[in-house]
Amino acid sequence: MAKAFTDEDDALLEELGVEVETKRQGTRTPREERIIAGFEEIQRFVDEHGRPPQHGDDRDIFERIYAVRLDRLRGLPEALELLIPLDHQQLLSGAALAGVAGSDEVNDDELLAQLGVDAPPEGGVRELRHVRTATERREAEEIANREKCEDFATFKPLFQQVQKDLEAGIRQTRPFELKAEIRAGAWFIVGGQKAYVAEAGETYTTPQGRTDARLRVIFDNGTQSNMLMRSLQRALNKDDAGRRITDPVAGPLFSGEREHGDEASGTIYVLRSKSDHPLVVANREVVHKIGVTTLDVAQRIAGARLQPTFLMADVEVVATYKLFNISQTKLENLIHRVFGPARLEIEIKDRFGNPVTPREWFLVPLFAIDEAVERIKDGTITAYVYDPTSARLRMR
Structure with a gap:
């Protein structure tokens, strides 16, 4: 019989960047499962961005989809009855119950049509058999959203020095272990590239009690990313070759006088x-x-x-x-x-x-x-x- 996770187990897995999914009890129809899955994607968006998804041509296509979807869920009595017990972020409570006229089905193809985007020929964009999980998509988006580091000339000597320090044994690579290792000034190897945490914003707590912060990460290929601490943590945990690079040896390397216990x-x-x-x-x-x-x-x-x-x-x-x-x-x-x-x-x-x-x-x-x-x-x-x-x- 499988052992249930305790709160302490969940906390440990959380620190290691492993997301725990709680198995739902009872039997639900495929439609109900789809409604819940769609709402959970909206909740994960709120966890990451600290706000509900919003409409607007200047918004990311996924955010616009989530915003339309949330409007429809708020106007669908069946969805409200199903989702309000799960609505720990208060996204549905107090919402106007006026939905999109004539629609009682949360259909992503229709959402894309409203946004002026052609739906893929094989069906809805969020069908789980065709689409990556929200976590995988966010990680891919952050990689894709890397931009040129305009002041890379400032950081290039640092990358060169770190390489020399590694070759001289002044620095070493170690397996990545804890989120606490991610801080301003820290060095990592992720995706085959050296990564330098140049800046770390103020740490905040998500509604689920998780700590996070926005980082400025510089990569040795001259690009940068304003990624979340938890995103870098996940990338390092998923990368079999992911490593942290230790700080230079600090303090006296040796003494000319032997002390008690020295070898x-x-x-x-x-x-x-x-x-x-x-x-x-x-x-x-x-x-x-x-x-x-x-x-x-x-x-x-x-x-x-x-x-x-x-x-x-x-x-x-x-x-x-x-x-x-x-x-x-x-x-x-x-x-x-x-x-x-x-x-x-x-x-x-x-x-x-x-x-x-x-x-x-x-x-x-x-x-x-x-x-x-x-x-x-x-x-x-x-x-x-x-x-x-x-x-x-x-x-x-």
Whole structure:
């Protein structure tokens, strides 16, 4: 026997963006079911827009259909008797009982005819076997209603930076879980595109007690949408590949001093090469290899003269920084991104005569590396990049 949902179950499903439908009790005629289904679509419109549907040439075609339909339901005694117990929004109570003359059937083809729209050949536009649900239609409409973001040039650098942060491990993608994760400044991946919540309007409560807000969402293809928070929530929940993008790592990334409970992760090491390569000889004081290792540094550089990554030459250790509780790979990627503009472009031969281009050597003075380590400690490094012309870190 199926277990009935409790109020707590409904609340949990609601938070997860799953809409719960209550099974109707009793037997109704197909006509009654159609009347109720049509009225429920009007109710969902009111939930979303906070007002009843209105007439007018400037209104969306669906809103105009709902407005005509509501007028007819108000004038149909059979419909009133059926729907008033369901009318929690007071759409029918107190309404004038003067309907459309000569009509006792809620016919969507006639509604379209009144609006000057040709009905489809296969029947009414709202027949459930031909038409998507209201939720599916709203989601499709919001996607279709995306418009060009006129000030996308303002946001493009943010998208570029987020991509770099993802590649460096500063940000990560996580499965979307709760509506509370949707806020101004948040990043998501939905429909295969990065989405940035640039603005979030004031949160309000629908008649059903659900919270919602109007958002301005910018997409990485240069479009934008003024969608509802709940619509973005539904889109993320329906998208198997939908993800939230985490905020950058905040606070100190590591400390040079070990604290109680810390676990050692490794060491940043800075090496100077003893290679006789002309490019190295001419710039020896500023040519440095910057790496991260979980091994003892002496063990890491053993046999350096036989390894292309060390330029097939012995090396000198000029600085080390002990790490605690931090990912070696992510930190190394971060450091290499910061000093990327000063990467040493050099090609050497390995011991078999094959050409190799090492990627961990940089034309950077030691004091700039020290500054970078301090900014890693205080968590501000993500705002900086190395400027080769001034030989210093600068704000992005």
